[in-house]
Amino acid sequence: MSATPGPISSATLPPLVRLHRALLPDYNRKASIYWYAVVAVGAALTLFALYRVMSLPPARIAQTVAGIVIATIAGMFPVKIPRSKNSIAAGEIFIFLMLLMIGPSAAALAAMSEAGAASLRTSKRWSSRIASPMMAAVAMSVCGWIFQAATPHSSQHASASGGLLVGMLMLISVVYYATNALLMAALPHLKRNETLQPILILRELGWVGLAYTGSASIAGLLYLTSLQFGVSVLIAAAPIIAMFLLTLHYYFNRQQADEEIRAARLQAAEREAEQAAKHVRELRESEQRFHSAFTHASIGMALVAFDGRVLQVNAALIRLLGMGAEEMIGRGFSEFVCEEDIRTLGAQIARVDEGEIDSSAVELRCRHRDGKDVWVALHCSFFSEPGVAAPCLIVQAQDISARRVAETRLQQIAFHDSLTNLPNRSQFREHLARAIERARLSSRHQFAVMFLDFDRFKLINDSLGHSVGDEFLVQVTRRLRQSVRPSDVVSRLGGDEFAILCTELERQETAVQLADRLLQVLREPLQIAGNEITSSASIGITFSSFGYQTPEEVLRDADIAMYKAKTSGKARYALFDAGLHAQVSDRLHMEADLRHALAAGELSVAYQPLFSLTSGRLKGFEALARWPHPERGLISPALFIPVAEESGLMPTLSDFMLASSCRQLRRWQNMDSSFADLKMQVNVSGHDLAHASFVDRVKNALRDAQIRPSNVTLELTENILMERLDGAIQTLAQMRELGVGISVDDFGTGYSSLSCLSTLPIDSLKIDRSFVQKLRARSKESEIVRAIVSLGNSLGKSVIAEGIETPAQ
Numbered sequence: 001m002s003a004t005p006g007p008i009s010s011a012t013l014p015p016l017v018r019l020h021r022a023l024l025p026d027y028n029r030k031a032s033i034y035w036y037a038v039v040a041v042g043a044a045l046t047l048f049a050l051y052r053v054m055s056l057p058p059a060r061i062a063q064t065v066a067g068i069v070i071a072t073i074a075g076m077f078p079v080k081i082p083r084s085k086n087s088i089a090a091g092e093i094f095i096f097l098m099l100l101m102i103g104p105s106a107a108a109l110a111a112m113s114e115a116g117a118a119s120l121r122t123s124k125r126w127s128s129r130i131a132s133p134m135m136a137a138v139a140m141s142v143c144g145w146i147f148q149a150a151t152p153h154s155s156q157h158a159s160a161s162g163g164l165l166v167g168m169l170m171l172i173s174v175v176y177y178a179t180n181a182l183l184m185a186a187l188p189h190l191k192r193n194e195t196l197q198p199i200l201i202l203r204e205l206g207w208v209g210l211a212y213t214g215s216a217s218i219a220g221l222l223y224l225t226s227l228q229f230g231v232s233v234l235i236a237a238a239p240i241i242a243m244f245l246l247t248l249h250y251y252f253n254r255q256q257a258d259e260e261i262r263a264a265r266l267q268a269a270e271r272e273a274e275q276a277a278k279h280v281r282e283l284r285e286s287e288q289r290f291h292s293a294f295t296h297a298s299i300g301m302a303l304v305a306f307d308g309r310v311l312q313v314n315a316a317l318i319r320l321l322g323m324g325a326e327e328m329i330g331r332g333f334s335e336f337v338c339e340e341d342i343r344t345l346g347a348q349i350a351r352v353d354e355g356e357i358d359s360s361a362v363e364l365r366c367r368h369r370d371g372k373d374v375w376v377a378l379h380c381s382f383f384s385e386p387g388v389a390a391p392c393l394i395v396q397a398q399d400i401s402a403r404r405v406a407e408t409r410l411q412q413i414a415f416h417d418s419l420t421n422l423p424n425r426s427q428f429r430e431h432l433a434r435a436i437e438r439a440r441l442s443s444r445h446q447f448a449v450m451f452l453d454f455d456r457f458k459l460i461n462d463s464l465g466h467s468v469g470d471e472f473l474v475q476v477t478r479r480l481r482q483s484v485r486p487s488d489v490v491s492r493l494g495g496d497e498f499a500i501l502c503t504e505l506e507r508q509e510t511a512v513q514l515a516d517r518l519l520q521v522l523r524e525p526l527q528i529a530g531n532e533i534t535s536s537a538s539i540g541i542t543f544s545s546f547g548y549q550t551p552e553e554v555l556r557d558a559d560i561a562m563y564k565a566k567t568s569g570k571a572r573y574a575l576f577d578a579g580l581h582a583q584v585s586d587r588l589h590m591e592a593d594l595r596h597a598l599a600a601g602e603l604s605v606a607y608q609p610l611f612s613l614t615s616g617r618l619k620g621f622e623a624l625a626r627w628p629h630p631e632r633g634l635i636s637p638a639l640f641i642p643v644a645e646e647s648g649l650m651p652t653l654s655d656f657m658l659a660s661s662c663r664q665l666r667r668w669q670n671m672d673s674s675f676a677d678l679k680m681q682v683n684v685s686g687h688d689l690a691h692a693s694f695v696d697r698v699k700n701a702l703r704d705a706q707i708r709p710s711n712v713t714l715e716l717t718e719n720i721l722m723e724r725l726d727g728a729i730q731t732l733a734q735m736r737e738l739g740v741g742i743s744v745d746d747f748g749t750g751y752s753s754l755s756c757l758s759t760l761p762i763d764s765l766k767i768d769r770s771f772v773q774k775l776r777a778r779s780k781e782s783e784i785v786r787a788i789v790s791l792g793n794s795l796g797k798s799v800i801a802e803g804i805e806t807p808a809q
Contacts, residue, residue: 042134
């Protein structure tokens with residue numbers, strides 16, 4: 001195997017490598033070698049020059065230091081020549097002067113110092129700040145040695161051949177410039193891997209060579225003068241040179257400022273002329289654009305005088321209204337507006353005319369030539385344009401007929417049921433809110449609300465299909481509309497739920513009579529897709545006399561009354577009363593209390609013993625849930641078990657019963673070896689059988705209590721077992737495989753099929769207490785009990801009789 005090495009941290013690199021990366025981060029190999037070579041040679045020559053200078057007499061050393069300082073300071077203040085890229089620097093004058101007076105070593109040190117000061121001022125990279133002075137030292141050292149070898153050494157010869165000396169110095173200055181320029185230009189070329197072209201570089205920087213030549217000539221003249229009149233001439237010449245440079249600097253700056261003022265004035269004049277021409281051009285173009293836009297606009301446009309006369313129209317408006325231009329120009333624009341909207345248009349135009357608003361927008365109907373109405377979004381504003389005789393209004397009309405149709409359709413969709421075209425819940429709520437407000441303001445405006453739910457609609461959908469179910473709803477909607485008063489509002493709230501708002505009731509009996517009539521009408525059979533369908537409805541009725549404040553309260557109470565009608569036998573109506581509301585509220589409070597009791601562990605378990613009638617021995621116990629309510633006392637399971645099933649709390653309650661009874665059974669079994677075979681029977685509901693994880697939950701309870709599955713029997717009532725038979729078979733089979741017993745509770749009170757009894761995976765039958773309590777000799781109950789016992793024995797099922805309290809029983 002091989003692995004790709006990851007990036008190396010800079011902290012782990014050698015110090016020299018880190019220094020190289022910091023100085024030369026973008027240098028390639030060739031450029032790096034060149035840079036190190038130039039710096040090394042320059043440093044060596046600098047040290048050599050320093051050594052040579054230090055060996056001079058003290059006076060010469062002092063002159064050298066003074067010259068280096070002056071050259072460095074002068075080099076930091078170049079004088080720029082106006083209208084050119086050239087500048088004059090006094091630093092080179094003193095460098096060449098030191099070459100003549102002291103020698104190449106002093107000149108090399110001065111050149112290095114002047115170049116270092118310049119690079120500090122112009123560059124932020126230390127690679128340039130280091131290399132530039134080294135290159136200057138190399139160039140001046142080489143040129144200085146050449147000049148020293150080619151010129152006379154004595155002052156007499158120098159003064160005698162002054163012209164030759166100055167000429168040689170000027171020639172050497174050109175060589176110095178060329179050498180330094182090429183040394184500096186080579187570095188970027190190497191970095192870019194480009195070929196160095198010395199001729200092009202020297203041609204581009206030729207003016208710099210001329211500046212160097214001028215500086216050399218001045219230095220030569222100063223040197224020759226000092227030979228005749230002494231070194232004091234140089235001292236006097238320094239301020240003169242400085243004053244000369246300052247004067248040039250001031251003069252050039254003034255010229256530059258005057259030039260900038262003249263250029264600014266010229267540019268301002270040119271801009272004013274351009275702006276004037278542009279303004280004229282824009283006015284012309286604006287007029288052209290307006291006429292072009294007006295003529296070719298895709299929306300209708302017209303110029304209208306403030307008295308309403310049409311001055312000009314475009315093709316789009318002609319198409320919109322189906323009229324010719326000659327038919328419209330000169331007529332009042334209001335003649336093309338529907339009569340109902342003329343006042344609206346006139347008011348908007350008047351506000352613009354009076355300056356109250358700059359523009360107005362309104363939606364209104366215009367009249368097409370063929371007589372139909374055209375909805376338009378009309379925008380009018382003040383208009384003044386070259387070419388138009390007087391200010392007027394510009395009117396824009398955009399056809400919005402399609403949008404208006406779509407909005408009407410959306411309104412229909414938003415507030416009406418798509419199947420029956422009845423008002424939907426939102427629309428019915430608005431009607432009901434208005435009825436509540438009217439009833440609140442006056443007792444004469446009483447109303448009633450009926451909540452209808454069809455009793456067999458789900459059976460129709462499931463057996464005949466949804467298309468038949470939809471047609472059923474359409475036909476019963478037609479019957480409802482035909483049966484109510486014209487002022488009543490019929491609404492479909494959703495599914496098979498309908499509501500009827502009966503307004504302006506003189507007495508409550510009117511609503512009751514209507515409910516009777518509806519029940520009769522809805523009982524009549526319907527012919528749908530070749531099927532004769534008979535259905536009925538449960539109706540809940542409530543009245544405004546209860547002082548409702550919101551539509552939700554009305555629908556809630558009507559729904560409660562409908563639920564009462566359905567539980568009372570269906571196909572009937574029920575009137576809402578305060579007692580119904582109290583029952584629902586009590587049920588909601590019981591659900592909240594049960595939820596809290598389960599979470600807080602407030603429920604308990606009672607254990608009813610099971611005895612063998614043959615031996616009289618204790619066989620086990622039946623676990624019974626008990627709820628000691630802190631305020632209501634002991635609440636019967638017959639009350640809170642249905643609440644748990646409806647509210648989804650049954651899994652939590654069943655888990656509590658399984659865990660508690662299994663743990664208690666384990667404690668009893670551990671008390672004595674004779675209790676090792678005790679069994680526990682736990683009631684479960686139909687919701688538990690339908691729960692996907694019920695088998696796993698039973699396994700967890702058995703594992704946590706460490707008891708055998710055969711010691712636990714689950715009890716289901718006969719009705720629950722038969723109602724959920726199809727879904728329960730698989731769960732019962734899994735329980736049987738696990739080893740858990742299954743018992744049918746309340747056997748004989750339900751409607752079980754004996755054909756299923758032999759195939760169901762059950763272990764025992766439990767005779768209901770109602771039969772046991774009525775056991776007497778030769779009674780019907782005793783015969784039923786005898787038959788159940790015989791049936792259980794024949795099927796190999798054990799039989800349990802619940803509630804035996806007397807020896808006779």
